[in-house]
Amino acid sequence: xKNLRAVLPLALVAGLISVTAAGAASSANSAxxxxxxxxxxxxDVTTPLYPAIVNVRLVRAQNLLQQAAKYEDLGxxxxxVLALNAARSNMTKAWTGAKYVIQTxxxxxxxxxxxxxxxxxxxxxxxxxxxxxxxRARLVRKVPVxxxxxxxxxxxxxxxxxxxxxxxxxxxxxxxxxxxxxxGMIDNASEPLLTAVSKDLFAALNARDAAVAYIHxxxxxxxxxxxxxxxxxxxxxxxxxxxMPAVIPDLDDxxxxxxxxxxxxxxxxxxxxxxxxxxxxxxxxxxxxxxxWPPIPxxx
Numbered sequence: 001x002k003n004l005r006a007v008l009p010l011a012l013v014a015g016l017i018s019v020t021a022a023g024a025a026s027s028a029n030s031a032x033x034x035x036x037x038x039x040x041x042x043x044d045v046t047t048p049l050y051p052a053i054v055n056v057r058l059v060r061a062q063n064l065l066q067q068a069a070k071y072e073d074l075g076x077x078x079x080x081v082l083a084l085n086a087a088r089s090n091m092t093k094a095w096t097g098a099k100y101v102i103q104t105x106x107x108x109x110x111x112x113x114x115x116x117x118x119x120x121x122x123x124x125x126x127x128x129x130x131x132x133x134x135x136r137a138r139l140v141r142k143v144p145v146x147x148x149x150x151x152x153x154x155x156x157x158x159x160x161x162x163x164x165x166x167x168x169x170x171x172x173x174x175x176x177x178x179x180x181x182x183x184g185m186i187d188n189a190s191e192p193l194l195t196a197v198s199k200d201l202f203a204a205l206n207a208r209d210a211a212v213a214y215i216h217x218x219x220x221x222x223x224x225x226x227x228x229x230x231x232x233x234x235x236x237x238x239x240x241x242x243x244m245p246a247v248i249p250d251l252d253d254x255x256x257x258x259x260x261x262x263x264x265x266x267x268x269x270x271x272x273x274x275x276x277x278x279x280x281x282x283x284x285x286x287x288x289x290x291x292x293w294p295p296i297p298x299x300x
Contacts (some may be wrong), residue, residue, distance in 0.1 A: 048162040050170055051101050057094035058174055061087045065181045072185050072193065080189075081196040084182075088203050091171075091178050095207055098164075098171045099214065105164040165238035169246060172211065176250040178204040179278075183257050186274065187265045198274055205281045208247070212285065215240055216292045244293040251286045255279055 050058065064087035071080035162170070182201035189197045218240070258279045262272065 048166050048170070049160055050167055051097070051161050053097035053100060054094050054167050054171065057090045057097060058170060061090035061094060061174055062177065064090065065177060069181060069185065072188065077190070077193040080193050084196040084200045087178060088200050091174055091204065091207065094171050094174055095211055098168050101167045102164040102218070163238050165240065165243040168211070168215070169243050172208060172247050172250065175204045175208045176254065179254055180257060183254065183261065183278070186271055187261065187267060201274070201278055205278060205285070209285055212244070212288060212292070215244065241293050241296060244289050245295050247289055248286055251282045255282050
């Protein structure tokens with residue numbers, strides 16, 4: 001299945017499971033089991049290293065999705081049901097782990113000061129000392145600049161593991177994988193598999209809605225704060241204002257998949273109804289995210 005955006009790869013925290021995860025990732029597209037999100041550790045240097053409390057569940061859920069799709073292709077519906085149920089359970093536990101990471105995230109390091117605060121302090125220093133123009137320019141250049149966290153949220157001297165924003169984004173990607181896997185199985189599934197497919201589909205959509213509501217309930221940064229940009233790469237440092245809009249392409253991908261299924265496959269009324277309900281929920285979720293976290297306009 002072709003992805004509309006790069007799904008965050010999973011960096012394994014244990015060598016014993018890296019081979020299994022890598023195999024699952026390599027067979028994701030051919031098996032029709034949704035976006036591949038599990039990669040073996042030691043690959044791309046920019047691969048995020050997720051906290052184990054989340055990563056283990058991400059890898060297990062992805063492997064189970066591949067197994068479910070394979071079992072359906074083989075007509076082994078009882079085992080497909082078991083795999084889907086287990087994938088759903090691991091998806092739920094992945095978000096539980098992500099909430100713990102969010103709740104226990106350390107405060108920003110001393111250098112992570114809002115841009116507005118840094119500029120205000122620099123201006124105050126300039127006015128107080130009344131230095132020549134050249135000196136004022138040097139003072140401004142000496143203001144600390146927060147570097148973009150290009151390695152999945154890790155910064156020099158801090159933990160190498162992904163921060164709460166990158167970790168949450170990985171769970172959103174898993175929810176997308178569960179939803180698209182279920183959508184890809186809905187046309188051929190007969191009972192009891194159809195019931196399991198429906199449960200997985202709406203469990204993923206409901207879990208995403210619950211995560212959106214939870215993140216929106218978190219304390220709001222002080223007025224004037226905005227996502228920070230690196231000096232050279234202009235990459236935005238992690239924040240919910242940049243993490244949440246990135247979920248929109250997943251929603252668009254799911255709605256495209258639904259429209260494609262409805263246009264190319266003759267479905268029973270019950271299956272068509274499931275797709276209509278899923279698309280309506282995706283539309284509402286997209287509207288909610290755009291309301292809570294409007295896209296950040298490019299800096300001029």
